C-alpha cells in the first residue's frame with residue numbers, strides 16, 4: 505500500500521491532469537466588487553453577494569452591537585445552553601419576510617439541507633430531485649436513506665412519470681393493515697445556482713398536489729432578489745403558501761451567513777426535535793444572526809428596492825453588449841458555457857491577466873464536460889465595471 509502522503513499526492517496529480525485541481529486564492533480586502541489578490545486589485549464578478557450587503561455599514565453595525573451585547577461565541581447548541589435572543593429576532597424577521605408561520609436558522613444553508621431532509625423522511629420514503637440541484641441537497645438525500653429518483657432538469661413530464669411510479673407504491677399500501685404509504689418529497693431550486701435559469705414552480709406545485717407529494721424549494725439564489733420586496737421566486741409566481749418547505753441561505757443576497765428553513769409551526773417544531781445538524785452543532789455566532797436580520801430588513805427597504813433596480817440594470821447592460829454566449833436569467837447569474845475544463849481554466853486565467861476575477865466552474869460542481877465561466881453581477885457594480893467586463897469578454901471571443 506502507498507503511504508498516506510503518496511496516496512494523496514497521486515490522487516492530486518490525477519486532478520491536476522484533468523484540469524480539476526482547485527486552490528484557494530487569498531484576498532486581503534473585504535468581499536466586494538474590488539478584491540486585493542497578491543498585491544493586485546481585481547474586479548470581481550464571482551460573488552453571490554448580489555445586493556452588495558456583505559460589507560454594508562448597517563450589517564457591520566448590527567454585527568458589532570451583537571458582539572458587544574452577546575459576545576463572540578454561542579457556547580453550545582441552542583437546545584443545550586439556551587437560545588440567544590438574536591436567533592429569535594432573526595427567525596421572527598425571516599418568517600415575516602417569507603410570510604410563513606415560523607422559521608429556523610442553521611449555521612449554513614448546507615447544514616439546513618442536511619438537517620431537514622433526513623429528518624423529514626428516511627428508509628421507506630422517496631426523494632425526487634431535479635438533476636441540477638445543489639450538492640447539499642444531493643448529500644442530504646443520500647444521508648436520509650430514502651429511495652432517490654432524479655428527473656431531467658425542469659422536465660415536468662419526467663417528474664410526473666416518477667410521481668406516477670411513486671403512486672403504485674401508494675396504492676399497494678394497505679390501510680387495513682396500517683401499512684404506511686411512502687412519504688414522497690420533491691426538491692428543486694428556484695433559481696439554479698450554476699445555470700441561472702428558474703424552475704417552473706407553478707406547474708411543480710400542481711403536480712405535487714395532484715400526487716400528494718411534499719415540495720421543498722431552495723431559494724438560495726432568488727431570496728433578496730426576486731418577488732415582492734425580494735421574498736423569492738415562489739412569491740413572484742404566487743405559490744409560496746403551497747410549498748411545504750422553503751429553504752435558503754443568509755449568506756448570498758442577504759449579505760451575512762447562515763441557512764434557513766421556513767414553513768408551518770409544526771415543521772419548525774419538528775426540525776428542532778429531529779434535525780441533527782441543528783441539535784448536535786454549536787449555534788452560529790450571534791453576530792451572524794444580527795447581521796442577517798439587518799440584511800433581511802435592508803432587502804425589504806427602499807434601499808433594497810433601489811439595489812435590486814441597479815442590479816437589473818447592470819444585467820441588462822451586459823445583455824445589451826451582444827455576447828450571445830451569455831445565458832441570461834431573471835437573477836444575477838450569467839454563465840458562459842465552455843464545456844472543456846482546460847479551456848475554462850485558461851479563459852479564467854486570461855481574464856485574471858486583465859485584472860478581472862471570474863471563477864471557472866468545473867466538475868464536480870457541474871457535470872464533466874460542462875465547464876463554464878460563472879459570471880455574477882451585483883448591485884455594487886457600476887456601469888463602468890460592466891463595460892470593462894464586456895470589453896474583456898470580447899477580447900476572448902474565439
Ligand SMILES: *Cc1c(COP(=O)(O)O)cnc(C)c1O
Pocket residue numbers: 612613614615638640693697722724725752753754755762763
Ligand atoms: C450556496 C447554496 C447552498 C448552501 O448555502 P450555504 O449557506 O452557502 O451553505 C444551498 N443551496 C444552493 C442552491 C446554493 O447555491
